[in-house]
Amino acid sequence: MSISTSALKPVRRHPAAPRAKRALGRVLIYAALLFWTLICLFPIYWTVTTSFKSAVDVTQAHLIPWVDFQPDWKGWRSLGLSPDALFGTSTARAEFTSRFVNSIITSVGASLLALILGSLAAYGLSRFRYKFAWMRNDDILFFFMSQLILPPVVLALPFLVLYKALALLDTRFGLILLYTLSVLPIVIWIMRDQFNAIPIELDEAAFVDGLSTWGAFLRIVLPLAVPGMVAAFILSLVLCWNEYFFAALLTSTDAKTLPVMVASQTGSQGINWWSMAALSTAAIAPLVLVGIFLERYIVSGLTTGAGK
Amino acid sequence: MQNSAPVTDDLHQQLAVARAPARRKAAGRALVALASLGFLLVLLVQILHTTSATASGFSDWRPILIAYLIWALAFAIAQVLIRGERGQRALFLLPAVFFTIAVVIFPTIFGIYIASLDWNLSSVEGPRFSGFGNLVGMLNDTYYWNALGNMIFYAVAVLGEYAIAFGLALLLSAEIRARKFFRVVFLLPMMLSPVAVSWMIGKSLLEYRFGPAAALARYLGWENPAFFASPWMARLSIQAMDAWVSIPFIMIILLAGLQAMPREVQEAAKVDGANAWQSFWHVTFPIMLPVSITVLIIRIIFKLKLADIVINVTAGGPGGATDTVSSFIYRVYRDRSNVGYGTALAMVYLVLIIVLLTLLLRLSKRWTQRVV
Numbered sequence: 001m002s003i004s005t006s007a008l009k010p011v012r013r014h015p016a017a018p019r020a021k022r023a024l025g026r027v028l029i030y031a032a033l034l035f036w037t038l039i040c041l042f043p044i045y046w047t048v049t050t051s052f053k054s055a056v057d058v059t060q061a062h063l064i065p066w067v068d069f070q071p072d073w074k075g076w077r078s079l080g081l082s083p084d085a086l087f088g089t090s091t092a093r094a095e096f097t098s099r100f101v102n103s104i105i106t107s108v109g110a111s112l113l114a115l116i117l118g119s120l121a122a123y124g125l126s127r128f129r130y131k132f133a134w135m136r137n138d139d140i141l142f143f144f145m146s147q148l149i150l151p152p153v154v155l156a157l158p159f160l161v162l163y164k165a166l167a168l169l170d171t172r173f174g175l176i177l178l179y180t181l182s183v184l185p186i187v188i189w190i191m192r193d194q195f196n197a198i199p200i201e202l203d204e205a206a207f208v209d210g211l212s213t214w215g216a217f218l219r220i221v222l223p224l225a226v227p228g229m230v231a232a233f234i235l236s237l238v239l240c241w242n243e244y245f246f247a248a249l250l251t252s253t254d255a256k257t258l259p260v261m262v263a264s265q266t267g268s269q270g271i272n273w274w275s276m277a278a279l280s281t282a283a284i285a286p287l288v289l290v291g292i293f294l295e296r297y298i299v300s301g302l303t304t305g306a307g308k
Numbered sequence: 309m310q311n312s313a314p315v316t317d318d319l320h321q322q323l324a325v326a327r328a329p330a331r332r333k334a335a336g337r338a339l340v341a342l343a344s345l346g347f348l349l350v351l352l353v354q355i356l357h358t359t360s361a362t363a364s365g366f367s368d369w370r371p372i373l374i375a376y377l378i379w380a381l382a383f384a385i386a387q388v389l390i391r392g393e394r395g396q397r398a399l400f401l402l403p404a405v406f407f408t409i410a411v412v413i414f415p416t417i418f419g420i421y422i423a424s425l426d427w428n429l430s431s432v433e434g435p436r437f438s439g440f441g442n443l444v445g446m447l448n449d450t451y452y453w454n455a456l457g458n459m460i461f462y463a464v465a466v467l468g469e470y471a472i473a474f475g476l477a478l479l480l481s482a483e484i485r486a487r488k489f490f491r492v493v494f495l496l497p498m499m500l501s502p503v504a505v506s507w508m509i510g511k512s513l514l515e516y517r518f519g520p521a522a523a524l525a526r527y528l529g530w531e532n533p534a535f536f537a538s539p540w541m542a543r544l545s546i547q548a549m550d551a552w553v554s555i556p557f558i559m560i561i562l563l564a565g566l567q568a569m570p571r572e573v574q575e576a577a578k579v580d581g582a583n584a585w586q587s588f589w590h591v592t593f594p595i596m597l598p599v600s601i602t603v604l605i606i607r608i609i610f611k612l613k614l615a616d617i618v619i620n621v622t623a624g625g626p627g628g629a630t631d632t633v634s635s636f637i638y639r640v641y642r643d644r645s646n647v648g649y650g651t652a653l654a655m656v657y658l659v660l661i662i663v664l665l666t667l668l669l670r671l672s673k674r675w676t677q678r679v680v
Binding site for chain 1: 367368369370372373393396397398399400401403404405407408411412415416418419422427429475476479482484490491492493494495496497498499500501502503504505506507508509511512513517518519520523552557560561564609612613615616619620633634637638641647650651654655657658661662665
């Protein structure tokens with residue numbers, strides 16, 4: 001592991017590099033790691049601390065709480081989320097809550113819908129041979145995957161027109177449909193990989209036991225595919241939660257999501273630093289928690305999704 | 309799987325024959341015919357209503373959506389009735405196919421139609437047919453060409469992200485303590501919403517007067533740390549922010565590739581007396597080439613969609629220097645509400661992307677085959 005243990009090893013295949021050089025290498029590696037840790041964490045630290053600063057502390061770039069500046073609930077109070085304001089009425093909090101709920105409903109709804117549609121299609125593609133006109137399994141898979149290429153702008157304006165006609169503008173359902181479409185290829189890819197890893201002998205055994213195609217899928221194969229489903233679900237949740245482009249174009253009042261709210265607060269006239277920081281903190285907090293506790297699933301989702 | 313599939317095919321073929329008598333087939337066909345008829349009827353009523361040929365109709369087009377759903381459901385049921393077991397198998401694929409047709413294929417085709425219109429959504433006039441008018445307008449639109457040029461910069465910059473990500477992946481795969489901690493931390497930027505990032509970094513950290521990054525730059529001797537004033541600086545700042553968000557993705561994929569690499573190969577290089585630098589270039593890098601090319605292509609695909617950071621931090625400025633195609637079209641729509649022109653630009657962009665990616669895939673196939 002570290003220098004000391006490897007130095008104690010009795011047999012070395014290779015003459016040891018001078019100790020000083022090795023130690024230097026270690027130091028450089030840890031220096032690089034710490035440097036990048038700083039780059040990753042400092043913006044988050046800055047945002048979280050700024051939400052507790054007053055105007056003077058922001059303009060003088062004070063960094064360390066209790067040393068440089070006295071933390072204060074100012075930013076959170078303007079959102080109605082500080083301890084003292086939490087039980088009063090607050091229009092800011094009402095707005096924030098409704099955006100937050102919108103974000104949750106659209107991202108969870110879209111992830112679930114994509115998971116259902118995607119798992120079914122992935123199972124079909126992994127187990128059966130299809131032929132639609134000239135399209136065989138590989139073509140069908142390519143057809144689904146090729147939608148990843150489609151930039152959102154291509155669909156955005158047609159959808160604006162269509163949703164206007166369908167009265168789906170500014171509805172959560174409209175957003176869910178679009179988000180589903182944007183994560184569906186990823187879900188299909190992950191789930192197909194997952195189903196391919198489950199031996200087909202299990203399906204055959206289920207048929208012999210008298211289960212139908214769907215029975216075998218629902219009772220035998222699906223429970224085994226749960227890890228893949230969790231990974232696909234969390235990955236789509238992250239993507240949908242952060243989506244801004246469609247939400248900015250297609251929502252105005254009712255269905256606005258959190259990113260749109262964050263973006264609309266950064267308007268030109270004098271940014272309210274502390275409340276912006278509090279809002280950003282609140283917007284990223286759920287995903288930071290997901291990142292810390294469910295990192296395993298995200299990594300496994302990404303690596304099956306792209307590492308092939 | 310490929311070998312065992314025919315076995316089940318045969319098994320179910322027999323079942324399928326046994327389960328689908330002629331009467332059910334007829335019922336299935338009738339169901340499809342009926343549903344199609346109903347769908348067309350609803351569609352006809354609504355078309356006549358909107359062209360004000362008839363007074364009766366629906367206030368919006370939502371019933372068409374419901375009619376489509378009912379039609380899709382009827383079609384799916386009919387598949388089972390007509391084709392028995394094979395129909396049941398088609399049921400796995402049909403929901404995704406119908407969904408995709410409704411939300412991707414149809415809007416794209418509809419988009420091609422819109423692209424030929426001069427349609428200002430906020431004016432009362434409604435759409436006017438202009439044929440290739442939008443394309444002609446595009447040819448004279450220097451801002452659009454400028455945005456395309458920027459996309460080349462952004463796409464090439466993926467190589468820089470890749471280099472950093474490779475370095476990080478190597479660091480994480482080295483023998484270090486607290487590997488899990490570093491991995492989680494390095495992954496975090498990817499989880500953050502680009503909009504929040506544009507505020508956190510673009511508007512606050514890089515703030516000219518008192519942002520910490522500006523303070524640091526002043527300390528290091530740059531007297532006038534304006535990150536978004538000059539075109540190149542602004543482009544680089546945007547790129548840096550996007551890199552911050554997306555490097556973790558590349559890093560994770562490369563790390564998985566590094567961990568899947570057989571240990572013996574590295575050991576062998578060591579035995580042969582290669583130093584770290586040589587063993588990287590002659591062993592690690594060539595082995596990682598296929599993974600690298602895959603992740604680069606995926607990353608470029610995502611990069612070509614870049615919009616939210618640009619929209620929120622610079623809105624394309626200064627003078628269009630940071631514009632991406634997506635953010636430009638977004639602004640065109642916001643400023644002029646002309647859906648026709650915006651869609652035409654987007655369609656041209658799509659065609660360019662498809663051409664570029666086809667070329668990239670061809671090229672990359674040759675590379676990966678030559679090395680591996």
